[in-house]
Amino acid sequence: MKYKLVALDIDGTLLNDNYELTDRTAETIKKVAAQGTEIVLCTGRGPANSIPYMKQLGLKGYVLSHNGAATVDVETREIVHQFPLNPQGLDPYIHYCRDHGIHFDVNTAFGLYVDSVKGLALETAAMYEKYLMEPLDLPAWADFSEPIVKFTAFGEAKVLDKVYSEWSTWTPEFNMFRSGEYFIDLMHPEASKGAALRYLAEQKGIKPSEVLAIGNYFNDISMITYAGTGIAMGNSPDGVIAAADDVTATNNEDGVHQALVKYCLS
Known part of the structure; x- marks a missing residue:
């Protein structure tokens, strides 16, 4: 073949x-x-x-x-x-992450945004460096000039196991899956x-x-x-x-x- x-x-x-x-x-x-x-x-x-x-x-x-x-x-x-996703639909996930101390980032095709670059934990900053990524501060949805394509939560495997279980009970608006032991990704449903x-x-x-x-x-x-x-x-x-x-x-x-x-x- x-x-x-x-x-x-x-x-x-x-x-x-x-x-x-x-x-x-x-x-x-x-x-x-x-x-x-x-x-x-x-x-x-x-x-x-x-x-x-x-x-x-x-x-x-x-x-x-x-x-x-x-x-x-x-x-x-x-x-x-x-596949652009609906950014407003991410609000409940962002609130959950902030309330539970879970790191997240928001991605356009070429951009990666976090709540605060200066506030990044050392291990999180090291993760971005390892993957050759340079995060920027997250702007308001209205200030994005490019479509958002992915939302990622990052943390310890056991913590994300619980997060994934809880989010799985929510009304599904996104395609959600584990892209690695320490990651949960949300994307357009297709x-x-x-x-x-x-x-x-x-x-x-x-x-x-x-x-x-x-x-x-x-x-x-x-x-x-x-x-x-x-x-x-x-x-x-x-x-x-x-x-x-x-x-x-x-x-x-x-x-x-x-x-x-x-x-x-x-």
Whole structure:
């Protein structure tokens, strides 16, 4: 099977636990791309901290950022598709986070906003630095000049378990899911990695059977199940593995390299 489109998650998939893209994985991705297969990164990150990995790999094309809420051209940085959400609908979640001391941020395609940059806890500031993000102070909704595409709550896993349970009882206005052990994301109800991947594939005339997707967490399930072949990393939770067609090695064992060799280079 010659895949025309390969979608790769970044954190926990493309990168190892030290946030490194290994030379072996990078060279394998370049070989797959040289065959004419389009490589896209499909990630919870924004374009500003995902495009550099495309540049590192020498790739053009697109990043499906913010868990699919904004698809961006790597070269022009043009937003080719996005799922804007209703900002006023976020007010109850923001009040909840403030009342319970839970950190949150609000994202446009290229901007990230927090309640107070100066008031950030050290560990939160370190998290943004690790993910190559520069937060700004949150303005009033009326002062936003670009659509909001994602809201993220960040905290300890046990705390977010409780938050997720409580928010799940609220009237659903957003697509809510765990994008990582320490994150809860709210997006437009139709936004997901799978929806963005489907939109891009359809625009290019590519069938689902010609798509390969590799991911490691619950926010990857929609793209894993959309793709003709969906692969879970060895470090994935059981629910993600159950949704996949195959399982590769972990992100610390060059699982992406192994999967691409098996499905694209063999």
